[in-house]
Amino acid sequence: MVRKIMHLDLDAFFCAVEELQDPSLKGKPFAVGGLPESRGVVSSCSYAARQHGIRSAMPMGKALHLLPQLIIISSRHAHYSDYSDKVMQRIHQLTPLVEQISIDEAFLDVSDMPEDGAFLAKQLQTRILQEVGLPCSLGVASNKLVAKIASDVGKAGHRGVEPPSSITVVPPGEEARFLASLPTQALWGIGPKSAARLADLGIRTIGDLARLPERVLLDHFGKMGPELHRRALGIDDSPVNPSAGTAKSISNEHTYDKDTREEETILKSLRHLSEHVGGRLRHSNLAGTVVQVKLRWADFTTLTRQTSLPCPTDQDGVIYKTAAQLFQKVWREERYAVRLVGVGVSGLVPAQRQLSLWDVGLEKEHKLLKAIDELRERYGEKIIQRAEEMEQRD
């Protein structure tokens, strides 16, 4: 049976939410992200800003250089996730077969519905705009791969200060033809390195790739070769997996205003980040078995180190202790000025803890964290802090 798969992507999501909060921003060039003084990056930028060459993930300093009058708004994540929830609720009312891939993107399988895919896409787009106030773009095709590329192509073809709100439909049987003229990097699994290797073989478009004998791909890309060949032809059997959308890891990063070589400062950041990650884990009722530390030196060399825990944790103390050990192991061998540190926890499972026969400290810690989480939820982040993090008052 031919499937009907939709890929939905909210248009400039963070900016669209900010515009709802402050309608005067409409049509103006602005960006959501970190401040240039603290060397932040652009998380999302309005379509007006895009016309000046500003893109997400660009350092904010560079964005300001391109457009000095750019309005900068700091990210308010709690806000965005509320809006994301509202959108996802509407999507779930259409079908339970939803795979959320990020805060602003999801796949839907609507194969069982009698209506035509383009009609369903239009209906959903209108509903989200009317009820939540957010614009979105959709791609409709017979599989996830082509649906995603279709929505990307629809958005990319857009010009102007208004959001694209595009709907791109690839009819069954047209997949290979639709992909043929696109650059190879549009395919899943082809990053800049693979694209360069393909270009060396004279392969620039997906169509070139599809014409290449499977044997040649096998030689150059090993086991991945035949899969790339299938993808180039627009073939993808992967199902829309409703449980795959749940987070695979939870992490937080901090970029220093000035690069630092102070071990104490870095450890303090690791503690702070561990508390953040722990809080987020507990908020989602999750625990993780792998702790990861990320370090970026001043020259942008980035390294990550990770280790597995004997049992899943959602405790700040355990995360910090592990993160600090990972960091110190690196620090003993190489020390450069640090630009960014990050702490992440993956291997997420539902938080189920083994209870103790008597209080071995773990339970105490658990109760303490629960109390802190509740205080912060009610009165904000700064209501309770470690003494070492407090600013001195005279």
Add this chain to the structure above:
Amino acid sequence: MKINVSQQQFSHGLSIVSRAVSSRSTLPVLSNILIATDEGRLRLSATNLELGITTWIGAQIEEEGATTVPARTIVDLVTALPNTSVQMELDTTTQTLNVVSGTSNTDIKCIDAQEFPPIPTPDLKEGIELSVAEFKQNIQQVGFSASSDEARPILTGVLMTIEGKDVSMVATDGFRISVKKSTLSKAGPTGVSITVPARALGELARVAVNAEEKITMVLPKSRGQVIFHLKDVELVSQLIEGNFPDYRAIIPQSFKTRTELTTESLLKACKQAEIIAREGTNVAKVSINPTGENQPGKIELSATAEQTGSSEITVDASVDGVPLLIAFNVRYLREVLEVVSTANVSLETNAANTPAMLKMVGDDSYMHVIMPMHLG
């Protein structure tokens, strides 16, 4: 030293003591095995300063003497030798042991026996007699509950208390407790309360192969050690210092639901649930449904792992009391069921967040308390 031993006996003796060889030690002699002539037999000893094992094997002794041989070298060599006699001669000036068997001739550099830590000799008159078969079972029934976390040394031990004829053994890792009571055939001392490393008891259970034998347990005065003496083997262990948690206060005194079922059916159900549970958080939910007027009682075990799948197993049981949904680390449940020696077991529960008690039906010498898991 000049001796002649059988390859088979020598190899067996080495396998008994080599478990006490220190794997990582700053003291080189602790990586060696002491070989010494001892009243017409050959004595083999190894120690890591916490645990020491000695065994004696038959030997033809031409010349008395002693040395210490690197454990890995001698164990691997003797294992590889043909099943005939092995002649060994020590050159005392160079501390080189010449090992000859068949056409093989090996020289091994040794360390002087003087450097080997002294191993205490027990005063057997002071000893407490234990039956091998019974003591081994006791070790098996409590040992697995001890902790392997070196951060809390006291929990890596088994608390042994002796009051005349009554012996109790207790182990806990903070999440479960095993308590075993037994009776001595000859009354022992009173007021004995020691914590023996679970690892040492595990090794004792391993080397005590003859169920008909007796073990003599000796506690040398104010040495902080215990010695277990068997006919051909002696095991000495440091005792663990510190206060063992007061486990009596934790043992539930009453229950709201009592479930009785066959050990085999519950063990099988746990093993099945564990296949799925081990891929996730090891949790098995246990739904306990009381016996009604027209329906038999049953318990349902279920396990889910996001990546792997889910499983549900129903087991018939006789259930008195209120229904309950409780979750356990299924490995803990399986481990206790594997050491239960009766055909039926009972599970006594109160609430989803309070300890449950597992007992052997018809044998009140054993209790196992297990703390449930909290479902997020």
